[in-house]
Amino acid sequence: MVTGDSRQQIIPPTRIHVKAGFVVYSPETGERSIIILDEGELTAIDTTGGDRKVVFKMHPGDLVGVASLLEREPFHLTIEASKDSVVTLINEDCMESELKTLPVWLLAVIRTLSRKTRKLKASLYAPATSNSLMSLAAYCGNLPEYTDVLMDDVIREFGWLTKVKEKDIQEDIKALARRRFIELKKEGAKVSLMVPNPFLLELFVDYQRSIEQTGSWEPFKLSIMQKKLLVTLSTTNNDMEMDGPSWLSFLAERVKEINVTDWIRIQKMGWCTETTPGMFRVNSDKINYYLTALRFETNIRGVL
Amino acid sequence: MIVTAGEYVCLESDKANTLFIVKSGMIVAETQDQSSGERYINFGPGSIIDELSLLEGAPRQYTLRAAEASELIVISKETLNDTLEQKPSWITSILQFLSKRFHIAEENKRKNGLIQSLPPFLYIISSNLKKSNTNKLEVKALLKELQALAGTSVENATKLLEILQELGILKVQDNVINASSLQIVTILYETIKYRALNKKVSPNILSMTDQMILSTFLKVARESSSPRPGGICTVTTKQLCDEAKKSMHGFTLTTRTMSSLIERKLLFPSATYDIHMPIEEIQFFYADFDKVMDLIELNRVFPLLDKKLI
Numbered sequence: 176m177v178t179g180d181s182r183q184q185i186i187p188p189t190r191i192h193v194k195a196g197f198v199v200y201s202p203e204t205g206e207r208s209i210i211i212l213d214e215g216e217l218t219a220i221d222t223t224g225g226d227r228k229v230v231f232k233m234h235p236g237d238l239v240g241v242a243s244l245l246e247r248e249p250f251h252l253t254i255e256a257s258k259d260s261v262v263t264l265i266n267e268d269c270m271e272s273e274l275k276t277l278p279v280w281l282l283a284v285i286r287t288l289s290r291k292t293r294k295l296k297a298s299l300y301a302p303a304t305s306n307s308l309m310s311l312a313a314y315c316g317n318l319p320e321y322t323d324v325l326m327d328d329v330i331r332e333f334g335w336l337t338k339v340k341e342k343d344i345q346e347d348i349k350a351l352a353r354r355r356f357i358e359l360k361k362e363g364a365k366v367s368l369m370v371p372n373p374f375l376l377e378l379f380v381d382y383q384r385s386i387e388q389t390g391s392w393e394p395f396k397l398s399i400m401q402k403k404l405l406v407t408l409s410t411t412n413n414d415m416e417m418d419g420p421s422w423l424s425f426l427a428e429r430v431k432e433i434n435v436t437d438w439i440r441i442q443k444m445g446w447c448t449e450t451t452p453g454m455f456r457v458n459s460d461k462i463n464y465y466l467t468a469l470r471f472e473t474n475i476r477g478v479l
Numbered sequence: 480m481i482v483t484a485g486e487y488v489c490l491e492s493d494k495a496n497t498l499f500i501v502k503s504g505m506i507v508a509e510t511q512d513q514s515s516g517e518r519y520i521n522f523g524p525g526s527i528i529d530e531l532s533l534l535e536g537a538p539r540q541y542t543l544r545a546a547e548a549s550e551l552i553v554i555s556k557e558t559l560n561d562t563l564e565q566k567p568s569w570i571t572s573i574l575q576f577l578s579k580r581f582h583i584a585e586e587n588k589r590k591n592g593l594i595q596s597l598p599p600f601l602y603i604i605s606s607n608l609k610k611s612n613t614n615k616l617e618v619k620a621l622l623k624e625l626q627a628l629a630g631t632s633v634e635n636a637t638k639l640l641e642i643l644q645e646l647g648i649l650k651v652q653d654n655v656i657n658a659s660s661l662q663i664v665t666i667l668y669e670t671i672k673y674r675a676l677n678k679k680v681s682p683n684i685l686s687m688t689d690q691m692i693l694s695t696f697l698k699v700a701r702e703s704s705s706p707r708p709g710g711i712c713t714v715t716t717k718q719l720c721d722e723a724k725k726s727m728h729g730f731t732l733t734t735r736t737m738s739s740l741i742e743r744k745l746l747f748p749s750a751t752y753d754i755h756m757p758i759e760e761i762q763f764f765y766a767d768f769d770k771v772m773d774l775i776e777l778n779r780v781f782p783l784l785d786k787k788l789i
Contacts, residue, residue, distance in 0.1 A: 188569070211569055238569065241576045265569060273570065278562055280500055280554050284530045288577040295584035299591050303599070304630040313627035317606035335675055336599050337629050380627045 186272040189264040193256045199264075200240070200254040207250070208266040211238040215260025219252040232257065244270055246289055300338065307339045309383035311347040315357055315368075316376035323360065323367040354379070354474045375475075378468050382475050393444065394468035395476075403430045404437065405465055408446050413457040422447060422455055480551040482506075488543035488551065496556040498533035501526045504549025508541035521546070533559055534578050592635055594788050598675070599629035600639045601668035604649075604656065609665065614658040618651060642787045646780045662773045667784075670777060682743060683777055689740055690778050692732070693771050695723050696746065700768060713765040716758055734758045745771060 190213070193199060199210055199217060210217070217233040230252055233239065243250035244267060256262075265273075274282060304310040314333050318324055330344050339347075348368065351357045356376050358369045370376065385392040397405065407429045417425065423438050441447050445461040468475065482488055482504075489495065491510060499506075506522040520541070522528055531537035533554060563571050603624045607616045618640070625631040640656070643649040648664065650657045658664050666683060673681035685693070699722050700712040716732075723732045738754050740746040748761040 188567070209569065209573070211572065236572075238572050238576065241573055242580065245573075245577075263569065273567065277566070277570070280498065280527065280552070281559075281562060283500070283527045284498065284533070285574070285577060287527055287530050288574075288581050292577070292581045292584045295581070295588050298588060303595065304628070310628050310630075313624055314602075317603065317610075317624075319609070331676055332672065335672070336602060338595075384627060 184272065185276065186269045188269050189266070191262050191264065193260050193262060195256050195258050195260075197256045198253060199256060199262055200250075200252075202249075202251050202253065206266070207240065207244045207247070208264045209238055209240040209244050209270065210254055211263040211265070212236070213261040213263055215256060215262075216258040217260060217262070218255050218257040220255055221251070222253050223251060245285075246293065302339045302343075303337045304339075306383060306387060307337070307343050308347045308350055309380055309387075310337050310339065311344065312351060312356065312376045312379045312383065315351060315370050316373045316380065318368075318370050318373070320370055320373055323369050326359070326366040326368050329368055350477070351376075354477050356474065374467065375471055378464070378471070379475055382468070392468075394465045395472060397465070397469070400430060400432050400437070401440070402469070404433065404441065405446065405462065405469075408441075408457050409459075409462045409466055411457050413459045416450060416454050416456050418453050419455065480553050482545040482549050482551065484545055484547045486545050488545065489539050489541075491539055491542040493539040494536070495529065495532040495539050496536045498530055498554040499528040499543070500552040500554065501528070502550040502552050505546040506549055506551070507544050507546045509544070510541050531578065531581075534574060590789065592632070593638055596625075596629065596631045596635040596639060597784075597788065598668065598671055599625055599631060600636060601664055601671065603628060604658070605665040605668045608658055608661060612661075614661050616656045616658075618654045618656060621656065642784070645787070646783055648776075648780060660769065660773055660776070662769065663776055666773050666777050667780065670781065683774060684781060685774065685778050686739070688736060689745075690775065691727050691730070692723065692737065692740060693745065693775055695719065695726055696764065696766065697768070697771060697775065698722060698726065700766075710768060711765050712768045713763050715763045716761050719764060720758065732758055734761070737764075745774065 188211075193215075200206075200208070212233045212235055214235055217237075219230045219233065219239065221228040221230050233254075239252075239254065240250055242248040244265070274285070277285075302310075311333060314336065315329075318329075326348065329348070330341055333339065333344055334341060348357070348359070352359050356370070356372075356379060358371060360367050360369065382392045382395075404426060407426060419438060423433065423435065426433050426438070442449075442455070444465070445458055446465070447455040448458045448461075450456045480488075480499075488499065488506065501522050501524050503524050506526070506528070508520040508522060508528065510518060510520075522543075528543065529537075529540055532539060533556065536556075563574075600621075603621055604616060607620070607624075608614055622633055622636055625636050640649065640651055644651060648659055648667070650659070670681040670683045673679075673683070696714055696719060699714045699718045703712070703714060703718070720732045723730050734752075734754055734756055737746065737748075737758065738752075741748055741752055746764045746766050749763045749765070750761050752761070
């Protein structure tokens with residue numbers, strides 16, 4: 176079995192008998208220790224602000240101060256004996272000497288539990304998303320089109336929604352403005368923000384999401400031939416309904432290199448959709464999505 | 480325990496009371512529970528896995544598979560008990576305390592996650608309803624936008640949809656969200672936002688008396704022939720006072736009791752308003768029927784929402 180160094184000298188805990196009213200621990204002393212109640216009753220009192228508020232009572236077997244000792248979390252309560260009691264105090268030296276005798280795996284269990292708890296607690300205050308630029312784009316995409324909104328209001332509201340820090344929001348606003356997805360205006364001391372085309376922000380969010388998940392984005396992976404097909408379909412009447420082979424020959428007249436695989440790809444990308452069994456039409460929304468993405472590629476990539 | 484590459488060590492949710500320590504190699508953990516945002520986790524040499532199975536017999540947290548030939552040390556419950564028997568009892572108490580504290584932190588995160596998901600959830604629904612000027616939104620679109628805006632999990636979004644359905648604000652049918660009114664989600668969002676950003680109660684939250692007066696006003700307006708909905712409706716002072724006596728257990732309306740609603744521009748008097756004048760001198764009151772109805776609905780839902788979330 177993997178164990179720690181058992182030759183280490185163990186410092187024993189302190190066992191004390193106290194009378195009712197005795198202060199076992201006071202935050203002012205700053206001496207950290209785990210307090211275990213063996214007999215009697217202890218009361219935890221909050222004395223901040225001058226008042227004495229009873230927070231909880233301890234009964235035999237209860238203990239306090241573990242987080243304070245193990246993780247140096249501040250412990251702001253006063254522990255007072257409400258009855259004559261017997262108390263065991265484990266100070267830092269005592270605990271360390273005992274922990275050193277534990278098997279390594281048990282020490283690892285203690286550390287893992289502490290680390291996981293710390294991580295969970297920290298996550299309560301962490302931003303809701305790791306990609307704050309994508310998040311801000313999603314937020315701005317929902318602002319009313321061509322309407323000036325005060326930048327301070329945006330920072331306040333978006334910060335509240337996502338817990339992203341003000342400094343990061345300001346950087347992200349600049350990043351969106353550089354891409355020309357939003358326009359910034361300054362009037363006196365007030366800066367306002369306006370979204371001229373929310374659709375571009377929608378595309379940008381999709382781009383960011385896809386890059387995060389797969390490292391690439393479909394509209395920017397199109398071959399020259401696929402781009403030709405896209406332009407051809409964009410000029411095709413979307414009332415036109417044909418079966419697969421007819422579409423293939425229709426497109427082959429305009430883009431010679433096309434084959435069946437390309438036709439399947441067109442369907443997968445949603446450029447043509449099956450409206451009735453076996454019959455297809457151009458999906459102008461999808462065509463517009465890809466065309467706009469290509470038109471604003473430099474904005475989306477941020478390489479203006 | 481020696482495992483070859485690709486071999487499964489255990490399956491998620493299996494009953495267990497042992498802990499694994501990776502001595503060599505690499506173990507891949509897969510979980511269906513994506514609340515942590517991670518689906519796959521790699522455990523290399525020195526990692527410990529499933530400490531809660533050892534301490535409290537919790538089911539396996541992950542499905543474990545060896546990414547390469549690996550060696551694991553398995554610590555059993557018996558080994559733990561034997562070790563603790565030789566140690567002072569407070570070591571056991573510390574372990575119990577730490578695992579209890581971990582569960583409290585987990586629960587807090589779960590609750591907090593749901594509470595914090597509410598504002599982005601309402602923001603997305605509200606702005607989409609405003610943009611489309613309909614009271615419909617596809618669930619798929621909501622989930623996609625929520626993920627991008629606030630990393631909201633499908634689990635939390637689904638739970639919020641359930642809560643708002645229970646409160647009668649939304650209805651989900653064929654994966655389409657229908658809001659009970661075009662404005663209610665927006666008013667709810669603005670009210671929560673006001674409370675959070677200004678640290679005080681929103682003016683949309685009314686006193687019990689104001690709510691009762693407005694409810695009485697709506698009741699009379701519904702029974703009268705004045706134009707509604709979407710329009711201004713008018714109620715005579717006599718009708719309002721009579722109904723208030725009936726439905727508010729003999730409550731007598733005065734100009735003073737009406738003043739808060741008049742000042743907040745929720746009800747408008749027909750004559751120039753003065754707090755000391757007898758109410759009979761005001762011939763009638765008028766108001767935006769839909770606005771008043773949404774406000775009453777908001778005041779019904781708001782306290783219930785807090786309870787449901789907590």
